[in-house]
Amino acid sequence: MMCCNSCVISDDDDDDVDSLQTKAQDIPHKTGETKEVTTSQDVRATIPTEEHKNSSETTPKEKVKVDSSQEVGLEEVQLQKKVPSLQTIPEKLEKVPVKEQEVQTTEKVFGIMSASELHSAVNRLEAVASRLETLAQKSTSAGSSKSSSGGGESEVVTPSVTAFDEIVNSSVGKFVDLSNKIQGDVQTVGAMVQRGFNNLRQYIYVASRSKQPSEAVMEKLFDPVKKVIEEAMTFKDNNRPSKQFNHLSAIAESLPALCWVRVAPTPGPYVKDMQDAGMFYTNRVLKEYKDKDQTHVDWVKTWNDTLSKTIAYIKEFHTTGLSWNPQGGEASAVSGSTGGAPVPPPPGPPPPPPPPAMNAPPPSSGPSEDDARAALMDALNKGTDITSGLRHVSDAKKTHKNPNLRRTSQDNADGLKKVTDDMKTHKNPTLRQGPKPFKAAAPQTAPKPGKPAVQAPAAAAKKPPVFELQDKRWAIEYQEGNKNIEVADTNLKQTVYAFKCNNCVIKVKNKLNSITLDSCKKTAIVFDDVVSSLEFINCQSVQGQVMGKVPTISIDKTDGCLIYLSKDSLDTEIVTAKSSEMNVLVPKDDGDFTEFALPEQFKTTWDGSKFNTVQTDIA
Numbered sequence: 001m002m003c004c005n006s007c008v009i010s011d012d013d014d015d016d017v018d019s020l021q022t023k024a025q026d027i028p029h030k031t032g033e034t035k036e037v038t039t040s041q042d043v044r045a046t047i048p049t050e051e052h053k054n055s056s057e058t059t060p061k062e063k064v065k066v067d068s069s070q071e072v073g074l075e076e077v078q079l080q081k082k083v084p085s086l087q088t089i090p091e092k093l094e095k096v097p098v099k100e101q102e103v104q105t106t107e108k109v110f111g112i113m114s115a116s117e118l119h120s121a122v123n124r125l126e127a128v129a130s131r132l133e134t135l136a137q138k139s140t141s142a143g144s145s146k147s148s149s150g151g152g153e154s155e156v157v158t159p160s161v162t163a164f165d166e167i168v169n170s171s172v173g174k175f176v177d178l179s180n181k182i183q184g185d186v187q188t189v190g191a192m193v194q195r196g197f198n199n200l201r202q203y204i205y206v207a208s209r210s211k212q213p214s215e216a217v218m219e220k221l222f223d224p225v226k227k228v229i230e231e232a233m234t235f236k237d238n239n240r241p242s243k244q245f246n247h248l249s250a251i252a253e254s255l256p257a258l259c260w261v262r263v264a265p266t267p268g269p270y271v272k273d274m275q276d277a278g279m280f281y282t283n284r285v286l287k288e289y290k291d292k293d294q295t296h297v298d299w300v301k302t303w304n305d306t307l308s309k310t311i312a313y314i315k316e317f318h319t320t321g322l323s324w325n326p327q328g329g330e331a332s333a334v335s336g337s338t339g340g341a342p343v344p345p346p347p348g349p350p351p352p353p354p355p356p357a358m359n360a361p362p363p364s365s366g367p368s369e370d371d372a373r374a375a376l377m378d379a380l381n382k383g384t385d386i387t388s389g390l391r392h393v394s395d396a397k398k399t400h401k402n403p404n405l406r407r408t409s410q411d412n413a414d415g416l417k418k419v420t421d422d423m424k425t426h427k428n429p430t431l432r433q434g435p436k437p438f439k440a441a442a443p444q445t446a447p448k449p450g451k452p453a454v455q456a457p458a459a460a461a462k463k464p465p466v467f468e469l470q471d472k473r474w475a476i477e478y479q480e481g482n483k484n485i486e487v488a489d490t491n492l493k494q495t496v497y498a499f500k501c502n503n504c505v506i507k508v509k510n511k512l513n514s515i516t517l518d519s520c521k522k523t524a525i526v527f528d529d530v531v532s533s534l535e536f537i538n539c540q541s542v543q544g545q546v547m548g549k550v551p552t553i554s555i556d557k558t559d560g561c562l563i564y565l566s567k568d569s570l571d572t573e574i575v576t577a578k579s580s581e582m583n584v585l586v587p588k589d590d591g592d593f594t595e596f597a598l599p600e601q602f603k604t605t606w607d608g609s610k611f612n613t614v615q616t617d618i619a
Helices: 011-025 106-110 115-149 159-182 185-208 215-238 245-262 267-289 294-317 369-380 383-387
Strands: 034-038 044-048 062-067 070-074 466-470 473-477 485-487 495-499 505-512 514-518 524-530 533-537 540-546 552-556 559-564 573-577 580-587 593-597 602-606 611-615
Touching: 159 185, 159 294, 185 215, 185 245, 215 245, 245 267, 245 294, 267 294, 473 485, 495 505, 505 514, 514 524, 524 533, 533 540
Parallel strands: 473 495, 485 505, 495 514, 505 524, 514 533, 524 540, 533 552, 540 559, 552 573, 559 580
Antiparallel strands: 034 044, 062 070, 466 473, 580 593, 602 611
């Protein structure tokens, strides 16, 4: 049974309710006064009262429910809706037992915290506020120190540099991982590609923060990228016998795409041209490893994807050429900053130790050059006394005063003296012996400033000829004037690769996969059947004759190429690029050949919707 909002009386003591209500009617309603209500069992409860204005008029009558069958109206007692907390002093009662779980305090009903809980919450809030103030002070001090160290300007990475970093971190990083997985020479060129892109990233970063400098400064800034490209080409040329030569050639041919920053106004098409230049070798890699090793296939796809993303990047940020910052500083001053560049690769191995000191040669027994020069100067300083040591010759012994001395028995009719073989220096080596005449050293002049000293190119060492089967490839290299090179034991899985052969004739019997002539001069090749193709690359004055069938003939960067076809190979496809003086001979029924020239010049016209290209008849 409820007597007020904060006091709970058990329903078991319904008999005492009437007396309690009767007592409550006599309670005066005054501010600050309290009355004691005493039951017959001496139970005391303190009821605080509060004066409300017009409480008798506004407060409705309320009922106290005694039990489910009886309701008692309290007409005289005006209860307030908002009554302050009623503190009940629990005592041990004999007839009115109050259950502990039924006594609810106002703090629990209205969610009011105690003093201790409130004090704890305030302490926690103060701790959080103090921590936030400390962090704010640290952030402010760090920003000011960074601005002061950077000369008042923070390192800002532009969107163009950030977009290029995404290419380096994603595509280039994946390409390097695949190269390391393949290992060998591919791992080496993978590291070169990574260094090339990192150096190019630094060049783009400098451009984003500086004005366009002079041509000399740009060339100096681009020098690290150029050195990586040259290193890749040299590595490819020095490793031609490598089993991964197609991988090396693909990178060496397409890595010059990094030079797009020096191309204007069409850097995007330039990268596409470089990608197409390397596609010849990437297709070879795909053909060789398509069903063998998926890693090599992914390697090719990742490299092509890297170049494709580079083209898309150029179209977005550098459509007509590398964009410089007109409000930037000097490029030479900005070049020292990396702008958050990726961590460079570890440095290479230390340089080799200096060679051991050579023992000084023993002094020669003869006079040195300095001694001979000193003796000559002493003789010249004698003046007229220099002739004192000469033997006197009388007039009788002088040939210009005694003509008889000029004639001997060996003289001919003309009066000329005959010179015998023992008197000829070219037939008598002993006459050429004698002291070496003194020769003054040529004065050494310093080279003119601005012009480096030109050194004569050293003669290239002649490499020994090679003719051997390397795995599945017949290597024919550095042959000179050999007209009897014959490859007889072949099968469908083998290839023939001729490199730098001069004035040679190569005969290939049976059927094999492909034939390639690279950098050959005045070399002819005769073969039976080829499954794939016959290729001429960087050749001069070469010939090829097919006795059976060949599907494709490729001529690339070749000057002077003569091809003899057979009746079975008239349906062959001939692909040419950057070549000249190409002729094809087609057999006739009588066994003779008819010669046809392949076109070298073309004319392209615009018809309003597309370009039309036709060959020209201009010789």
